[in-house]
Amino acid sequence: MSVASNDPGAAPAAPAPSDFIRDIVARDVAEQRYPTIVTRFPPEPNGYLHIGHAKSICLNFGIARENQGRCNLRFDDTNPVKEDVEYVESITADVRWLVAGWADHCLGLKPRGATPAKVTLDGREDHYLAPAAAGAAAEAFFASDYFEQIYGYAVELIRRGKAYVCDLSAEETDAYRGSPDQPGRDSPYRHRSVAENLDLFTRMRAGEFPNGARSLRAKIDMASPNIWLRDPLLYRIRHVAHHHAGDKWCIYPLYDFAHCLSDYLEGITHSVCTLEFEVHRPLYDWILQSLDLPRALPHQYEFAKLNISYTLFSKRRLLQLVTESHVSGWDDPRLPTLSGARRRGIPASAIRKLATLVGVTKFESVTDVALFEHAIRDELNRAAARRLAVLRPLKLVLTNLPAGETILIDATNNPQDEQPTTRPVALTREVYIEAEDFAEVPPPKYFRLKPGGEVRLKYACIIKCDEVVKDAAGAVVELRCTADLTTRAGGPNADRKVKGTIHWVSATTSFGAEVRLYDRLFTVAEPGATDDFTRHLNPASLQVVTARLEASLADARVEDRFQFERLGYFALDPKDSAPGRPVFNRTITLKDTWAKA
RNA sequence: UGCCCGAUGGUGUAAUGGUAGCACAAACGAUUCUGACUCGUUUUGUCUAGGUUCGAGUCCUAGUCGGGCAGCCA
Numbered sequence A: 001m002s003v004a005s006n007d008p009g010a011a012p013a014a015p016a017p018s019d020f021i022r023d024i025v026a027r028d029v030a031e032q033r034y035p036t037i038v039t040r041f042p043p044e045p046n047g048y049l050h051i052g053h054a055k056s057i058c059l060n061f062g063i064a065r066e067n068q069g070r071c072n073l074r075f076d077d078t079n080p081v082k083e084d085v086e087y088v089e090s091i092t093a094d095v096r097w098l099v100a101g102w103a104d105h106c107l108g109l110k111p112r113g114a115t116p117a118k119v120t121l122d123g124r125e126d127h128y129l130a131p132a133a134a135g136a137a138a139e140a141f142f143a144s145d146y147f148e149q150i151y152g153y154a155v156e157l158i159r160r161g162k163a164y165v166c167d168l169s170a171e172e173t174d175a176y177r178g179s180p181d182q183p184g185r186d187s188p189y190r191h192r193s194v195a196e197n198l199d200l201f202t203r204m205r206a207g208e209f210p211n212g213a214r215s216l217r218a219k220i221d222m223a224s225p226n227i228w229l230r231d232p233l234l235y236r237i238r239h240v241a242h243h244h245a246g247d248k249w250c251i252y253p254l255y256d257f258a259h260c261l262s263d264y265l266e267g268i269t270h271s272v273c274t275l276e277f278e279v280h281r282p283l284y285d286w287i288l289q290s291l292d293l294p295r296a297l298p299h300q301y302e303f304a305k306l307n308i309s310y311t312l313f314s315k316r317r318l319l320q321l322v323t324e325s326h327v328s329g330w331d332d333p334r335l336p337t338l339s340g341a342r343r344r345g346i347p348a349s350a351i352r353k354l355a356t357l358v359g360v361t362k363f364e365s366v367t368d369v370a371l372f373e374h375a376i377r378d379e380l381n382r383a384a385a386r387r388l389a390v391l392r393p394l395k396l397v398l399t400n401l402p403a404g405e406t407i408l409i410d411a412t413n414n415p416q417d418e419q420p421t422t423r424p425v426a427l428t429r430e431v432y433i434e435a436e437d438f439a440e441v442p443p444p445k446y447f448r449l450k451p452g453g454e455v456r457l458k459y460a461c462i463i464k465c466d467e468v469v470k471d472a473a474g475a476v477v478e479l480r481c482t483a484d485l486t487t488r489a490g491g492p493n494a495d496r497k498v499k500g501t502i503h504w505v506s507a508t509t510s511f512g513a514e515v516r517l518y519d520r521l522f523t524v525a526e527p528g529a530t531d532d533f534t535r536h537l538n539p540a541s542l543q544v545v546t547a548r549l550e551a552s553l554a555d556a557r558v559e560d561r562f563q564f565e566r567l568g569y570f571a572l573d574p575k576d577s578a579p580g581r582p583v584f585n586r587t588i589t590l591k592d593t594w595a596k597a
Numbered sequence B: 001u002g003c004c005c006g007a008u009g010g011u012g013u014a015a016u017g018g019u020a021g022c023a024c025a026a027a028c029g030a031u032u033c034u035g036a037c038u039c040g041u042u043u044u045g046u047c048u049a050g051g052u053u054c055g056a057g058u059c060c061u062a063g064u065c066g067g068g069c070a071g072c073c074a
Helices: A020-030 A051-066 A085-099 A145-158 A168-179 A194-206 A257-264 A275-292 A315-325 A338-344 A348-358 A367-382 A551-555
Strands: A038-041 A069-073 A116-119 A124-128 A163-165 A215-218 A234-238 A251-253 A272-273 A297-303 A385-387 A394-400 A406-412 A422-426 A431-432 A454-457 A462-470 A476-483 A504-506 A512-516 A542-547 A563-565 A568-573 A583-589
Touching: A020 A051, A020 A124, A020 A272, A038 A051, A038 A257, A038 A272, A051 A069, A051 A085, A051 A348, A051 A367, A069 A145, A069 A257, A085 A338, A085 A348, A085 A551, A124 A257, A145 A163, A145 A194, A145 A215, A145 A251, A163 A194, A194 A234, A215 A275, A234 A257, A251 A257, A257 A272, A257 A275, A275 A297, A297 A394, A338 A504, A338 A583, A348 A367, A348 A583, A367 A568, A367 A583, A422 A431, A422 A504, A422 A551, A476 A504, A512 A551, A542 A551, A542 A568
Parallel strands: A038 A069, A272 A297, A385 A563, A394 A476, A512 A583
Antiparallel strands: A116 A124, A163 A215, A215 A234, A234 A251, A394 A431, A406 A422, A431 A504, A454 A462, A462 A476, A512 A542, A563 A568, A568 A583
């Protein structure tokens, strides 16, 4: 099956990606194990999303999309001390941005304020939270909206003799757990009666005990070779308010207990997570199976998270970069955060393309950042309007053009379009060219401008360098050239060839603007390999220049993508641009095979 | 010295017992009013040792190397 993309300027329909998880889903679809395929993206709202999360989002939404299913956005907010609504909002915005124009229709949200409904299925009680209908007031799912149901499931586990209230302290629990190669010992509280457990758990909820005084534990096997099966904690006491649930609770479920049940309550079919949860899967299954639930159970599958060379993904280290002001904030364009990428001008479609290029496996690989750069250039090459801009201006006088004269020429907006359009740009007596496009003593194979040499001004005409003007210090400050107007498009010598074509702007109609040139943040391929990773920060990761931009760029909008010809891809900085004072960010350079030589 | 998982060119992946393919990167060439794009060519690979089989990257056994697991974090 092939899937069309709604992205403007996106590549033609490509075959749907295939990987071991999609194979499993396809098998389940073929066997009609579930009425619809439902996945979920379940971040904890305790930080910003980055490209690594994007891989998971693309996988989960991709599966939903390819199977006419749904992917719920759910906040895994079971630890109130780490979480905040600030993150809920940024994560929601980032997810929406990433799937916009691609899988918006698969984004599973719930009716605003809704909690799971009690239903009766085959005479058995069940709970289910249906997604919001299209157009209804909706919000993301929250695990904290299920605290009542999850509490009920805990009570049920106690009734079945599969959970108990334990009075061991955190340290004692640790000691009783044993070690990977040493079995644990049973808690002295393991054999409390169901009635006592019920009473104690009720009082835990009622707030009778201080933090850490007691916990609820699953009764599994303290000698299990899998540590996660050694009577794992299900609930802890925390007398703190919750950013979403308010101050209703003083006991909070742990990840392992809340996650599988949240999946169940939402009707998730395929619960996809990263490899470190592999050893938790038996617990995921144990909890669901112990409850004897009426509906089909979700299943967990694990894949390797994304690593990219020269890129840091660790939340802790990203935080350090922000707090130590190595970058300007979580949305610094040099960061791999989704907000940073967006601000830098990276299209969501490029991130999605990267996700399909890297595939999904259980091998913890390091993807070459060049693959990401390729994805970005590929998307932008298709979509970006070409413009003329000079980053480091050098004045050039066309001595045979009168001072007041303006010649309007047609410049192609995007040669990649099937029917390219043009815009007028002004050629005047004084123009700016890129300083590095002139060399007084040219290196070998240099085919830009040199004394006595010829070059074409893109879209305009061939010029010849007659004179080099220098200041007292000997620096080149101006070039005096003659323009061969017969080489203009449509002119008699339009087809005359010169080796070099360079970009330029009119000195009189262009305007100056701040342009931020970004480069990779780190100088080493694996910046996370050492603790003193800030040592490997690239001192030139940001350079700010005052560039000269062609007049039409004054009307640039935040959503526009540009290729400054021969330089790279640029977009307006959405934060620091002001009307009449645009600031451009360089998303990425053009591939430059000359610079490498 | 417990349990779980993994290993295919430089990188990321495909091949579901039957011709080791694709993409990125690199190199060279063509084309070019972007040293871009596009197009063409080339280099480089199944962790090791056994076994099963007519046939093994794939299945089995052992090993090597790498990763994960001992939060009242997720």
